Amino acid sequence: MQRIDRHTELASIGQCIYCRATRDLRDEHVIPFALGGQLVLADASCAACERITSAFEAKVLRGFMYRARNTGKFPTRRPKERPTTTTVTYTTRERKDGHTEPISVDPAFLHLPVLAEAGYFSGNASLGIRLRGVETLRFGPDPTAAIQRKGAEGIEQQDNWDLSSFVRMLAKIGYCWVAGGVGLPPRDEVTVLPLILGQSDDGSRWVGSARYSFEDEREGVLHALSHTAFRKNDNPAHEVLVARVKLFASSGATGYEVIVHHSGNSRVA
Numbered sequence: 001m002q003r004i005d006r007h008t009e010l011a012s013i014g015q016c017i018y019c020r021a022t023r024d025l026r027d028e029h030v031i032p033f034a035l036g037g038q039l040v041l042a043d044a045s046c047a048a049c050e051r052i053t054s055a056f057e058a059k060v061l062r063g064f065m066y067r068a069r070n071t072g073k074f075p076t077r078r079p080k081e082r083p084t085t086t087t088v089t090y091t092t093r094e095r096k097d098g099h100t101e102p103i104s105v106d107p108a109f110l111h112l113p114v115l116a117e118a119g120y121f122s123g124n125a126s127l128g129i130r131l132r133g134v135e136t137l138r139f140g141p142d143p144t145a146a147i148q149r150k151g152a153e154g155i156e157q158q159d160n161w162d163l164s165s166f167v168r169m170l171a172k173i174g175y176c177w178v179a180g181g182v183g184l185p186p187r188d189e190v191t192v193l194p195l196i197l198g199q200s201d202d203g204s205r206w207v208g209s210a211r212y213s214f215e216d217e218r219e220g221v222l223h224a225l226s227h228t229a230f231r232k233n234d235n236p237a238h239e240v241l242v243a244r245v246k247l248f249a250s251s252g253a254t255g256y257e258v259i260v261h262h263s264g265n266s267r268v269a
């Protein structure tokens with residue numbers, strides 16, 4: 001398992017892990033800086049591919065993860081823009097729709113998508129993203145006292161999910177981790193490259209939620225990563241590399257699996 005709360009530079013890659021260009025290379029954070037990611041692949045992304053990955057990451061980080069990032073005091077490159085209040089909705093007995101007001105002490109929730117098992121494992125070959133549910137993680141103070149003070153029954157927070165961007169971000173994290181930790185696989189054997197680059201809509205095939213726990217998780221590590229190589233019983237000639245990506249491990253998140261690499265034949269059903 002890799003702790004990612006300390007700045008760690010993995011080996012310099014020397015080429016773009018997405019398109020294999022060797023010029024104009026930038027460093028690549030395995031987990032976005034804005035989520036506290038400190039694990040860096042040096043010289044690993046060209047400017048053009050960086051624009052693609054930054055665009056979908058921004059939709060997640062400034063989208064449904066924004067409140068949790070603020071309240072959880074995750075790093076930001078624009079500290080002056082960080083809001084000091086957030087808006088939550090208290091639900092009351094009288095008014096089913098609740099009412100909305102800004103408060104200065106802000107419990108924030110992160111609605112983390114729970115995905116169906118990756119189609120590669122379950123045999124489901126459908127495209128798109130298959131959603132199984134949602135888990136709610138809390139950041140900031142326990143809202144119970146605030147709810148009671150308001151005479152409310154509960155608290156609501158609405159978010160706009162960009163699921164496609166989120167799944168592409170997970171695929172990117174898994175791929176970066178394997179590229180840095182194991183080495184760069186042959187380009188045509190990387191299962192998630194078309195997904196990351198926006199050329200295919202097969203996220204449900206390679207990315208899914210999975211229940212697992214890391215040994216060191218109880219130490220309160222923020223995010224955790226690992227990878228496993230195995231061979232499928234029905235096709236032992238092919239090696240499969242799976243990255244385990246657990247964002248917000250310390251907040252009790254379930255975790256995701258990303259099938260990153262399938263040797264010998266990348267066009268599996």
Ligand SMILES: [Zn+2]
Pocket residue numbers: 016017018019020021045046047048049050
């Ligand atoms: Zn590139």
